[in-house]
Amino acid sequence: MTITIRSALMKNFLGDSPDWYKWVIISFLLLNPLVFFLVSPFVAGWLLVVQFIFTLAMALKCYPLQPGGLLAIEATLIGMTSPAHIGEEIANNLEVLLLLIFMVAGIYFMKQLLLFLFTKLLLSIRSKMLLSLAFCGAAAFLSAFLDALTVIAVVISVGTGFYAIYYNVVAKQADNNSQIADDSLIDNPEHQQIMEQFRSFLRSLLMHAGIGTALGGVMTMVGEPQNLIIAKNAGWGFVEFFLHMTPVTLPVFVCGLLVCLLVERFRLFDYGTKLPEPVREVLKEFDRKASAKRNRQDKVKLVIQALVGVWLVVALAFHLAEVGLIGLSVIILVTSFCGVTDEHDIGKAFQEALPFTALLTVFFTVVAIIIEQQLFSPVIQFVLQAPPSTQISLFYLFNGLLSSVSDNVFVGTVYINEARAALEQGLISLKQFEMLAVAINTGTNLPSVATPNGQAAFLFLLTSSLAPLLRISYGRMVWMALPYTLVLTLVGLLCVHYALVPVTEWLTQWNWISPPSLNVISSVTAH
Structure with a gap:
């Protein structure tokens, strides 16, 4: 049976992914330039972030590197960021x-x-x-x-x-x-x-x-x-x-x-x-x-x-x-x-790591877009207007919520960059920056156990050949993770809000950890 060029292209595009998913990605690629040039770069940037999170959430339909990479390439071509800025983000995170x-x-x-x-x-x-x-x-x-x-x-x-x-x-x-x-x-x-x-x-x-x-x-x-x-x-x-x-x-x-x-x-x-x-x-x-x-x-x-x-x-x-x-x-x-x-x-030995390494490089492209279009500035400004103790809890909650539906590496990278920018602008103190760093790290790691989207280890298990043998489905994983999700998230929030500041001050007083000025200033200067 002879197939048309159009049908052949659709079959090849994103491989075995469902047709509806292919058309969604195509619609994203068609929509983004129109919104960027005719509506607002800020709106287009946020639209791209939502689209990228969608590709992470749909990782079982298609590995996010391909659809996310296409979105990142297009965004670079239309001017949301530049190759030089992407190179800087990659260089900063080479470790x-x-x-x-x-x-x-x-x-x-x-x-x-x-x-x-x-x-x-x-x-x-x-x-x-x-x-x-x-x-x-x-x-x-x-x-x-x-x-x-x-x-x-x-x-x-x-x-x-x-x-x-x-x-x-x-x-x-x-x-x-x-x-x-x-x-x-x-x-x-x-x-x-x-x-x-x-x-x-x-x-x-x-x-x-x-x-x-x-x-x-x-x-x-x-x-x-x-x-x-x-x-x-x-x-x-x-x-x-x-x-x-x-x-x-x-x-x-x-x-x-x-x-x-x-x-x-x-x-x-x-x-x-x-x-x-x-x-x-x-x-x-x-x-x-x-x-x-x-x-x-x-x-x-x-x-x-x-x-x-x-x-x-x-x-x-x-x-x-x-x-x-x-x-x-x-x-x-x-x-x-x-x-x-x-x-x-x-x-x-390198087969397991390189696909995720490539995906992480795409993450840094999206991070460059977020920084250049100042997408998180309104959210950060809202959080920074709160009292210092409340700021820490809000950072924890925002990171946890977003990490549970997308990917904790992506979320953690974005938020720590925004916190560092606030420090460089004098909006927060050195001590507060360190507290926010703890809140960001724990927020991205603990509530993210809620779904396979947030934890790479869970997603790896869900897509493994063992999952169908043991009848492990997406819904079953969410159900079995639920008691852990509730307890870890709540205990983490209570510790961030009530224990973090006094315990950190005690550790500093007894010279277990260095004062913030000895750590953060050198880091900010390097950037």
Whole structure:
């Protein structure tokens, strides 16, 4: 059947995305120049921001790089910003790009160790409450030093592996993971019931781990990409960033763990399912066979990766080099001592990070547009007219609301730039700027667990091959995240409003953190 050129173009445009989505993006591209030239650049700028957030919210229909990139290119062409300004934003945030490129790739080569640890964790703890707490806590600890996407990728790999092991046993087939989505091969009603229980068990562990990446990721400057941007603007190192966030993040972390225990204890929000005993026996037998096959060379690799992990933590804690360079050192050390020398094997490590790195570069283009068109000035002026203590709470709430429907990296970048601009104009004090930086960081990281749009780790889980196996849908993720969303958001708000200022003053008094003038002035001068 012959198709017209128009039909061929539409089929190629944005690939397998729904036709309605394609037409929406086309209408955006047609509308923006008309609004920019005939109505107002300010209105056109806000329209573009809304459109870009729409592409983030519709990430399951099409990865936002393509539609968001088209909008950014068009906006640059019609004069909303300039290539030079975009280059400046990228240069100012080069550390973030290096973090994504090298740190994620570096942790890729440590997956063997991480998989080993999570496997032992699951099989050694029989109590579901303690196991859930361990998964949430382990994911939080790892995300504080590593990348949340990498941590959730490891958990997904573990979940997929365990699911495939039991499936192949009950389906009576060899190790063939290509058919694990075919439920028709499980014809025993008892096995079907156990499989449903196993799915619910794994689903809850994955959600706990996903929340854990948010609880840990908010604490340090390397936990999330926007953290590094905020730290750079405030002039904070690794330890100082951690201490500044502690008045909010520590109570939130404790309350998050309490929520984990409560939802498991009372079987709320689809939590509480235990690991079926037949599944445990199958997994234990598989682990015994895998341990027997592990030779001395494999064991040495695990030791090497553990030692490099210690180096990673120490290097980050003492800020021995830029974060991206530390990630590069991890790549060099692990590959050198674990026998990875093939160019193609090394190249695979960068596949996870580069798409998001490209998307983040588009973020910076939109940020340049926001700055040039002064889009957030009215909002910032409204917030800055409030009393200083109220300003902090409003920044937290505005960041949280927007992050829950779009992307926290985008929101965090925009707001910290606006806060820095207010500082440079003398609208806020140095001390207030640091408080706002804490509010922005916690606001973008905590309420954003509400939806997969806000947390990249959640979106990664939702779009993974494991999601359909475990019956993980968008709505189910929102439902299971709801108790965490309510508690983390409320506790974070209370800490920002009541605890942040007095605790920070106490830390400064005892020389745990430097006075604002020593940090922020140098940062502002650099910009």
